[in-house]
Amino acid sequence: MTWMYALGSVVAVGLLIYLVAALLAPEKFS
């Protein structure tokens, strides 16, 4: 596991959380 894997994982999980939140409550992002 290199630091690039770790960084990639953090970015991917962050994006996932943002997209799920935007799906469930889009009005908060308008």
Place this chain on the structure above:
Amino acid sequence: MTAHAWMLLAVYGIVLTMLSVPLGRFIAGVMEGRFGFARRVEAPLYRLCGVGADAEMGWLQYTLAIMVFNGIGFLAVYALQRLQLWLPLNPQGLANVSPDSSLNTAISFMTNTNWQGYGGETTMSYLTQMLGLGVQNFLSAATGIVVVIALIRGFARHSAAGVGNAWVDLTRVTLWVLLPLAFVVALLLVQQGVVQTFEPYKEVQTLETVKYQEPKIGPDGQPLKDAKGDPVMKDTSTDRQTLAMGPAASQIAIKQLGTNGGGFFNVNSAHPYENATPWSNFVEVLSIVLIPAALCFTFGHMVGDRRQGWAVFAAMGLMFLVLTVGAMSFEQQGNPQLAPLGVDQAERAAQAGGNMEGKEARYGIADSALWASATTLASNGSVNSMHDSYTPLGGMIPLLSIQLGEVIFGGVGSGLYGMLVFAIIAVFIAGLMIGRTPEYLGKKIEAYEMKMSSLAILIVPLLVLGGTAIAVMVDAGRATIANPGAHGFSEVLYAFSSAGNNNGSAFAGLGANTPFYNTMLGIAMWLGRFAVLIPVMAMAGSLAAKKRLAVTSGTMPTHGPLFVLLLIGTVLLVGLLNYVPALALGPVVEHLVLWK
């Protein structure tokens, strides 16, 4: 494609349609409680269990009931495996199963996946097979069916608070649909030579003495290794063989009908005691798709418009046909690297031709490819040939069939509720195109339904692609890949696709009975089942509470060829695009290397 393959497809399609139409009508009758005899038999059971047969449940209560029911099933299967050495019906004295394998298998059978990291005849006692795995084969199938029935009620009812009663639905579908069908199919299989016995395994003398190598065992009971770490082998020979026995036929009947797929024996339906003749093969492959196909017609009956059921059946049937023809064609082409060696791969009267590696000579290309297609499209997971040995594109068809979301017939119940989620997305897309509020079967499709549909559709690709990515990055995941390169990647991708979509078939070649894969795949199976089921149930509750809209000239018909095409397009686009990059790294690269 050979003439035999076309004839097989035609007969299969005709018999399937002829059986599934009346069965679908029958299931609708059972679930609506229209049979007086059935109600009289059920009544004492409900009284005994304190269930109010007429008490309606809201979607949340219904879902919780199902999850508690499945949770108890999980604990029972786990406990049986961990304690089997001290329990009866274990004539071989098989040891207790390890904790991680027991966890994986308990989740696997509770979620209707039936992924098997173990070998049945060397791991599970007769009691574990019957009371644990066999019972879950019925109950997990019943769970899928009652969820889709609840969703159908969501469409059929209006301004209603409830979606049915989970206990009543589970009882009805088990008692009047699964048990009678499994009884009939089990008798047919026994008649064809599939074993059904409690006798211990048989020691027999073989016709020839077999010479082979086996690892030398040291004084500590472990295989000896040389300086390089390779096992030290010794020559040996034997003229004895142990024939595994057991109550197989009764398990196999429900394994196929319930789209479970977990084999009694390790090689599943490639074993002659599990699938004895071409007739038993036909009965089994028909049983795989029978209930999922019938549920399309149940849907039509319950929503009061049979054409809706036919439209869904047509969409599923067309995609099934195209993918099966693809699998048969790719396998019949054979392996180009064998041709220069003088291997005859042409079809002749005495041989099936094509790529016969990993296939039963009894069944040939057509029956193997039809099975591979049916078992992966219908979320079954049983096999009569080894998918790992298919040509790259031939093997991509089963992989793709799983990745399309198990909605082309799919698992019993889960296939249809998955397809109805796609139907909701299809009408939403159509609504966007023509600028009207989307509606399906008289129910307005609004933001809540779209959010739930999106969650149901997106969770599985996340599990599959995320799980595969982790497995190929960490040492524990790479350690048990038997084939390096593109094929090894396909094996890992297949394992996570199979687990996340609750299929259960394996590409093989991957050593999956390790703590890493048992845990990772267990998580994928659990979430692949319940993280989809919960949004579907939420949608059922929301739809049941809505008013029904009248059909107007502006209503898009959802029973015609246009909607069928739209539905197919949605399934292909949403299902396929998620996986194109991963498929390009696996089977597509392998195909280009093989045919260069």
